[in-house]
Amino acid sequence: MQIESMxxxxxxxxxxVAAIDPEPNGRERLQQILLNSGxxxxxxxxxxxxxxxxxxxxxxxxLLEEKLPDMPLTQLLQQIRNDSTTRLLPVMVxxxxxxxxxxxxxxxxxxxxxxxKPFYPEEVAARIEMLLxxxxxxxxxxxxxxxxxxGNLREMSLVDLLQILxxxxxxxxxxxTRGRQSGMVYVRHGQLIDAEASDxxxxxxLFTLMGWLEGYFQVVLGPIDRPPVLHGRHxxxxxxxxxxHIKCKELSTQLPSLSTVMQAERSGPTGDLSSxxxxxxxxxxQPRSLESVISELALSDWVVLxxxxxxxxxxxxxxxxxxxxxxxxTSREWIQRIHRSVNTTKNHYTRILSFFLRTPAAEQNTxxxxxxxxxGRAANKPLRIFLNRSELLLLRQKLAQPLTAFWx
Amino acid sequence: xxxxxxxxxMTTPRIAEIMVVRSAASAPVEFIQAxxxxxxxxxxxxxxxxxxxxxxxxxxxxxxxxxxxFENFAWDLVVHKILGFVLLFDWHHESAxxxxxxxxxxILHKSAAPIICVADVGxxxxxxxxxxxxxxxxxxxxxxxxxxxxxxxATIRRAVVALLDMLxxxxx
Numbered sequence: 271m272q273i274e275s276m277x278x279x280x281x282x283x284x285x286x287v288a289a290i291d292p293e294p295n296g297r298e299r300l301q302q303i304l305l306n307s308g309x310x311x312x313x314x315x316x317x318x319x320x321x322x323x324x325x326x327x328x329x330x331x332x333l334l335e336e337k338l339p340d341m342p343l344t345q346l347l348q349q350i351r352n353d354s355t356t357r358l359l360p361v362m363v364x365x366x367x368x369x370x371x372x373x374x375x376x377x378x379x380x381x382x383x384x385x386x387k388p389f390y391p392e393e394v395a396a397r398i399e400m401l402l403x404x405x406x407x408x409x410x411x412x413x414x415x416x417x418x419x420x421g422n423l424r425e426m427s428l429v430d431l432l433q434i435l436x437x438x439x440x441x442x443x444x445x446x447t448r449g450r451q452s453g454m455v456y457v458r459h460g461q462l463i464d465a466e467a468s469d470x471x472x473x474x475x476l477f478t479l480m481g482w483l484e485g486y487f488q489v490v491l492g493p494i495d496r497p498p499v500l501h502g503r504h505x506x507x508x509x510x511x512x513x514x515h516i517k518c519k520e521l522s523t524q525l526p527s528l529s530t531v532m533q534a535e536r537s538g539p540t541g542d543l544s545s546x547x548x549x550x551x552x553x554x555x556q557p558r559s560l561e562s563v564i565s566e567l568a569l570s571d572w573v574v575l576x577x578x579x580x581x582x583x584x585x586x587x588x589x590x591x592x593x594x595x596x597x598x599x600t601s602r603e604w605i606q607r608i609h610r611s612v613n614t615t616k617n618h619y620t621r622i623l624s625f626f627l628r629t630p631a632a633e634q635n636t637x638x639x640x641x642x643x644x645x646g647r648a649a650n651k652p653l654r655i656f657l658n659r660s661e662l663l664l665l666r667q668k669l670a671q672p673l674t675a676f677w678x
Numbered sequence: 679x680x681x682x683x684x685x686x687x688m689t690t691p692r693i694a695e696i697m698v699v700r701s702a703a704s705a706p707v708e709f710i711q712a713x714x715x716x717x718x719x720x721x722x723x724x725x726x727x728x729x730x731x732x733x734x735x736x737x738x739x740x741x742x743x744x745x746x747x748f749e750n751f752a753w754d755l756v757v758h759k760i761l762g763f764v765l766l767f768d769w770h771h772e773s774a775x776x777x778x779x780x781x782x783x784x785i786l787h788k789s790a791a792p793i794i795c796v797a798d799v800g801x802x803x804x805x806x807x808x809x810x811x812x813x814x815x816x817x818x819x820x821x822x823x824x825x826x827x828x829x830x831x832a833t834i835r836r837a838v839v840a841l842l843d844m845l846x847x848x849x850x
Contacts, residue, residue, distance in 0.1 A: 370816050386809045655761060657694055659849045661735055665694055666842045668731040669713065669835045 287311040288329035290320030303395040317341040336365035420488040436460035448485030448565040464499040480511035481571035528561040531591040557590040701767035701774040712831035757789035769797035792844040801829035
């Protein structure tokens with residue numbers, strides 16, 4: 271069957287919808303309405319033709335009929351979702367299926383919208399427009415994401431960044447700086463490959479960097495051509511790094527804000543200080559912030575924080591100027607937007623589904639929950655209705671009246 | 679020929695009784711007010727509403743809070759008279775949702791009357807596509823599920839209409 275195409279609007283369409291539906295009814299009306307909104311639509315009759323259309327025309331949205339002549343819906347969806355170029359494409363399914371269980375089964379698939387057939391073309395067009403708008407937002411967010419981004423480690427730690435790259439299966443490097451110190455972490459397809467920090471490499475470098483509570487990061491996405499030093503231990507390293515990071519963070523909460531400027535007390539015995547503590551104290555000969563001292567010392571944050579805490583507890587340091595926390599929401603904000611956009615249509619039906627799943631019988635796929643709910647003798651008794659059919663119809667008619675007539 | 683005694687031939691009004699149980703501390707006053715012009719409220723957890731459908735036909739709605747001394751309620755007397763049950767809950771509260779799920783099984787055990795679960799979204803929009811819940815979702819032969827907006831009386835009446843539809847299916 272030939273692929274139909276539409277005469278383009280003189281001003282050109284911004285979007286293209288691929289409709290995979292053998293049914294010809296309603297096509298013209300839907301085409302016209304979408305065209306008025308600047309959306310082109312191309313129809314094909316089968317899943318195979320649909321896949322070819324998606325590959326060649328790169329539509330912005332796919333409208334699918336549930337019952338395709340050449341392949342099941344699940345297979346077509348799988349092929350669409352397994353392809354990285356179409357993984358996030360919005361998919362709307364149209365179905366004539368009257369049974370709610372079947373409808374819910376379709377809804378549980380990886381689709382973005384569902385519409386009953388026969389449908390009002392105006393309604394479908396409105397839904398298509400809405401999905402396209404959401405997708406535009408997602409694509410814009412991903413474009414920003416894919417250019418790389420930067421931020422403050424105080425807002426987003428290295429562990430957070432690694433988890434995000436893992437979720438997205440991304441490759442790239444994370445450049446970290448803190449004062450005069452710098453480090454680099456390499457990721458391929460979401461997995462840790464290698465790390466460098468000063469003279470350290472591999473695991474030691476990674477954990478040093480994971481402990482950084484202060485500093486800046488720059489994520490540069492792109493292919494990484496490096497031998498995998500940390501390969502195969504991604505989960506274990508992340509978990510360990512997260513624990514270490516949390517420990518550092520907990521310790522830092524016992525200290526003033528790291529931007530607090532402190533100075534060593536000129537008077538006071540230093541006899542009971544360890545040599546390590548004296549080394550840190552010496553750095554506070556002049557007023558300086560805690561974070562600058564942390565970044566200067568080529569030690570893990572945990573070690574430095576402990577020493578600082580001991581000095582403060584022993585009142586060897588005094589506050590010159592109280593610090594305040596800076597905020598950098600930029601990275602986190604639009605990463606959250608991405609996740610929100612991707613996840614918006616996935617969880618809406620879970621609670622409704624829970625009504626089906628409230629009893630063990632529902633898990634056995636039986637539609638009759640009454641008996642399984644232990645209805646016992648009540649279910650076995652016939653229902654006694656004290657009204658006849660006419661009376662029920664009269665009641666129904668009264669309740670179904672428009673509001674203006676209802677109270678008469 | 680004696681005069682006809684009209685009183686003796688006037689029919690007794692026919693009464694349809696539906697129970698509305700709400701998963702909240704107070705009775706479902708707004709729900710019943712959306713249907714019945716005349717309501718009486720005995721206590722915070724109990725309300726009664728009456729709608730005159732025709733000259734001879736009335737609808738009584740009994741509104742009850744789930745937090746009433748429920749266990750002591752005269753279920754065995756009431757269930758024989760009740761045409762159907764509306765189980766009303768606030769969709770935005772997870773605990774209310776769970777209470778209603780438990781109540782479904784309780785009522786199914788006690789009564790053979792149909793049940794409609796109505797999730798109230800208040801004055802928020804219903805975020806689910808209409809074709810999902812209109813007609814109501816069939817949870818089982820005797821139980822349906824739908825949404826209403828307590829700020830929109832028409833949606834409340836639709837829920838009760840859905841219950842009547844279940845009864846109409848039974849009478850054939």
